[in-house]
Amino acid sequence: MxxxxxxxxxxxxxxxxxxLPLHIFEERYRELxxxxxxxxxxxxxxxGVVAIRRGWEAPLSTAPGASAPAADVSLHDVGCTAELRQVTELPDGRYxxxxxxxxxxxLTEVDSDSQPYLTGEVEWLPEPGGQEDLADLLAPRVLSVFRRYLRLMRADGDTDDTADLAEVSEQLPEDPTVLSHLIAATAALTVEDRQRLLAADDTATRLRAELRLLSREAALLGRVRAVPVPLAELAVPISAN
Structure with missing residues (x-):
């Protein structure tokens, strides 16, 4: 089963x-x-934490005897479990x-009826072995590009995450799998890019993809820094229409 x-x-x-810290305010997730x-x-x-592909979650009715409407949301099929480590209950019942x-x-099946929150049948995706040597070769190359990317991000100075990135750069792991997960989570990537990295078959595949993504992002950052005027001067006001 x-x-x-x-x-x-x-x-x-x-x-x-x-x-992953979370503020829980909806009743269904308080129940969770x-x-x-x-x-x-x-x-x-x-x-299980699963990224939303499109749509949003419809509020679930709390009226006695009312049936819960289906969530108007499409989910990616690969996710990651979140293990509860700390819980603080607030006076109004939020967490x-x-x-x-x-x-x-x-995810192999999603059930929106049996509980107030979604549940799903899953199959585990352990990190497969067999490409450790390739991952060991790729990791130093990815680490080098990631350090360059972090330096460019810090030099840009236009992000509130600069201090966090500086801290990350001082604590980069050597283990290829751990490194691949840290880079995927901390680089300024789209949800779609991150989702593809999470779903990668193995560490070596993930590192190869990160090498391409980081090289792309570092090149973009390098070009932006080459602009000889402040970026604010290039901003175009957004029309209200």
Whole structure:
């Protein structure tokens, strides 16, 4: 029988080993947190984080006896579990939680009826072996390009994330798989790019893709920095129409 997980659709992609803080205010997800907290000691307190492909979640009715409308949302099929590490209950019943990405999975079925929140049957996607030598060769090249990318981001100085990127550059791991997940989560990539990296078959494939993406982003940053006037002077006011 396939494992079943609570599913939390988000507009972001979670990777194994990365921290994801969340503010829980909708009643259905409060119920999810209460469910996880009530699990017996030693039971993994995990739920699946899946990026939204398009659409949004329709609010679920809380009227007694009312049937829940289907969520008007299309999900990607590959996600990552979030393990509950810290829970703070607020006076009005909302929660602030801290989670950590744990393991990748593929959604094989989604159920919007049996619980207030989505649940899904999943198959686990362990990181396969067999290409460790190639990953070991790729990792230093990707690390070098990533360091160049971080230097360009810090030099640009137009992002609030500059300090965070500086901290990341001082703590880059050597393990190829861990490195591939960290880069995928911290580089300024689109959700679609991040999703493709999460769904990559193995570490070597992910690192090859990151080498292409980082080279592209570094080249773009280099060209932007070559513009001889402040970027603010190039901004065009947006029409109200």
């Amino acid at each position: 396939s494992p079943r997980l609570p599913v939390f659709p988000l507009g972001t992609v979670l990777f194994p080993g990365l921290v 947190v209460r469910h996880l907290v009530a699990l017996p000691d030693g039971t993994p307190r995990e739920f 602030d939680i801290v989670t950590v990405g744990r393991r990748r999975f593929r």
